[in-house]
Amino acid sequence: MSLINIAQDYKQYEKSSIMKTLAAHAHGKNYIGQTSSATFEEVCELIQKLGLPPKARILDAGCGNGAFALLLAQKFGFQVTGIDLSEDIIKIAQRQTYEFNLNDLCHFFVGDFSDFVTSQPFDLILCIGSLYWNQPLAQTFQRWHQALNNPGWLVLFLNLAEEVLTLEETKAIDQTSFILIETIKHELTSANFKLMEWRDQTKVYSHWLEKWCHSMSLNQETIFQEMGQEKGSKMIHRFYHYLQLARSQKVKRIITLNKKNKNL
Amino acid sequence: MKKQLIESTPNQSIDELRQLFLQEGYLLLKNLFPKTKVEEARILIFEELLRQGWVCEKAGRLFACEPVHRIGSPSFFKCIQSLISLEMLHTFSYHPRLNQLLAGILQTTVYPHPRKMIRLGYPYAMNPLDSTPAHQDVFYVRGEPDTLTVWIPLGAYTYVEGGLEVVPRSHLKGLYPTRANEEGRFNCTAAEGGLDQLEWHGTDYEWGDALIMHALTLHQAVKNKSQEFRISLDTRFSSSLGHLNEEQLLPPYYPHVQAWHVFNQHWKNPHLFDPPATLQIEAATVSLETVMQRPSLIEAYVTH
Numbered sequence: 393m394s395l396i397n398i399a400q401d402y403k404q405y406e407k408s409s410i411m412k413t414l415a416a417h418a419h420g421k422n423y424i425g426q427t428s429s430a431t432f433e434e435v436c437e438l439i440q441k442l443g444l445p446p447k448a449r450i451l452d453a454g455c456g457n458g459a460f461a462l463l464l465a466q467k468f469g470f471q472v473t474g475i476d477l478s479e480d481i482i483k484i485a486q487r488q489t490y491e492f493n494l495n496d497l498c499h500f501f502v503g504d505f506s507d508f509v510t511s512q513p514f515d516l517i518l519c520i521g522s523l524y525w526n527q528p529l530a531q532t533f534q535r536w537h538q539a540l541n542n543p544g545w546l547v548l549f550l551n552l553a554e555e556v557l558t559l560e561e562t563k564a565i566d567q568t569s570f571i572l573i574e575t576i577k578h579e580l581t582s583a584n585f586k587l588m589e590w591r592d593q594t595k596v597y598s599h600w601l602e603k604w605c606h607s608m609s610l611n612q613e614t615i616f617q618e619m620g621q622e623k624g625s626k627m628i629h630r631f632y633h634y635l636q637l638a639r640s641q642k643v644k645r646i647i648t649l650n651k652k653n654k655n656l
Numbered sequence: 657m658k659k660q661l662i663e664s665t666p667n668q669s670i671d672e673l674r675q676l677f678l679q680e681g682y683l684l685l686k687n688l689f690p691k692t693k694v695e696e697a698r699i700l701i702f703e704e705l706l707r708q709g710w711v712c713e714k715a716g717r718l719f720a721c722e723p724v725h726r727i728g729s730p731s732f733f734k735c736i737q738s739l740i741s742l743e744m745l746h747t748f749s750y751h752p753r754l755n756q757l758l759a760g761i762l763q764t765t766v767y768p769h770p771r772k773m774i775r776l777g778y779p780y781a782m783n784p785l786d787s788t789p790a791h792q793d794v795f796y797v798r799g800e801p802d803t804l805t806v807w808i809p810l811g812a813y814t815y816v817e818g819g820l821e822v823v824p825r826s827h828l829k830g831l832y833p834t835r836a837n838e839e840g841r842f843n844c845t846a847a848e849g850g851l852d853q854l855e856w857h858g859t860d861y862e863w864g865d866a867l868i869m870h871a872l873t874l875h876q877a878v879k880n881k882s883q884e885f886r887i888s889l890d891t892r893f894s895s896s897l898g899h900l901n902e903e904q905l906l907p908p909y910y911p912h913v914q915a916w917h918v919f920n921q922h923w924k925n926p927h928l929f930d931p932p933a934t935l936q937i938e939a940a941t942v943s944l945e946t947v948m949q950r951p952s953l954i955e956a957y958v959t960h
Binding site for chain 1: 723
């Protein structure tokens with residue numbers, strides 16, 4: 393699946409009312425419109441550790457509808473730039489900068505986060521659930537390294553596989569693949585990032601998926617109505633297998649904090 | 657394939673050009689300005705954009721880069737201030753053949769408005785909400801309904817970089833209804849059946865071209881699908897015997913941008929903008945209705 397296809401999939405996801413219902417159920421009081429399993433609380437907790445300057449510049453790579461970016465600007469007064477492949481989603485995010493009167497602090501643009509040009513370095517690059525197996529990882533990390541200040545931080549929220557999934561497992565999750573843990577670690581080191589923290593949040597992820605799956609069972613009829621029987625069944629099937637993979641620790645939810653080393 | 661604008665040349669007779677302008681609401685003048693002049697302006701602007709971090713050099717090209725300086729932000733005003741203080745950019749309004757032609761169209765002497773808009777057109781992907789929607793200039797410029805806009809592309813722009821497209825003969829239809837667009841940033845023009853249903857004409861603009869439009873001619877910017885800035889200059893002209901909205905005497909975005917006298921002291925001609933005594937300068941608050949009641953050559957043309 394190409395990155396453009398992922399963006400198109402995400403666009404559908406963003407526009408789907410049932411997916412929002414499921415995400416809201418899975419997150420409970422932590423739901424802020426995000427589509428991943430990450431919560432704003434987790435992001436804040438990490439950011440507060442970094443001692444960022446008051447007007448810090450943050451890049452939200454793969455920002456989606458801007459849910460995290462807008463809150464970061466609102467809560468901390470940071471200048472947050474969001475980049476995403478989907479034009480429709482970026483327009484939604486950009487409109488919200490006006491709604492929340494954050495247009496001086498937030499800007500969203502359409503682009504590939506592995507290949508963008510900036511004239512001002514960032515203090516932090518945040519990538520929440522947007523690194524996929526077919527991302528050009530080496531190029532992406534190198535670009536991010538160049539785009540960061542000194543000191544500069546990279547925070548990643550990832551779903552990673554311990555080892556390559558079997559064909560059956562891959563088929564069960566509709567050909568989704570996961571980046572391997574050792575690949576991520578290798579590429580981060582090669583791009584001259586120093587790993588400062590590696591948190592395994594798989595239990596939290598399993599719990600989140602349980603709630604998601606529970607919500608799917610409650611809303612099955614609506615899922616079929618909105619997505620059609622075939623697509624809806626596929627989606628339900630896929631999420632139950634995500635849950636199995638998380639429970640068996642074959643897919644892990646990792647939050648990692650990395651510091652830019654000075655020289656490449 | 658977009659319908660093409662009719663091309664004209666500055667060498668055509670003024671009567672012929674006037675007739676075409678009255679009929680179509682625009683003139684696309686090829687090679688009006690020497691390429692060297694346009695290049696000089698472009699270089700000056702890009703030097704400033706580079707200094708202020710709007711563009712980054714990559715593989716010998718100047719790409720528009722993040723952070724985006726949105727219309728209304730302090731860094732946007734800072735850049736506009738620097739650019740409009742470049743005397744050279746104002747000299748486009750005093751091109752002899754252009755002034756002769758505009759005077760021929762209006763059949764009177766013309767006054768080049770001091771206010772000029774330097775359009776810094778971001779790639780659409782970088783700033784999708786700030787592109788210029790369909791509009792008629794009279795809505796903003798006021799003064800005389802027979803105000804002429806000369807849009808000067810400072811470079812060669814194909815449909816990739818975009819440019820301006822117009823609805824020919826739309827100036828004959830009077831005022832189109834206006835509404836705030838979804839971001840509430842611009843007052844754009846709605847048309848019955850939708851703007852997309854209108855017949856938009858465009859072209860690949862070349863160095864030295866100029867697009868002259870009547871203040872009632874419906875026009876809009878085409879999406880810039882490149883990764884570079886599309887820069888252009890809007891200059892305006894009206895009869896030196898007619899009305900002029902006082903805002904046209906001020907720099908664009910004033911008071912966010914300083915007054916002319918603050919930065920034009922070092923110009924070769926600091927009195928470049930002095931209005932003739934014949935000009936009837938009026939308050940900014942004059943209504944569009946009042947403006948539209950003033951006699952117009954379009955009215956005479958339609959009646960004729």
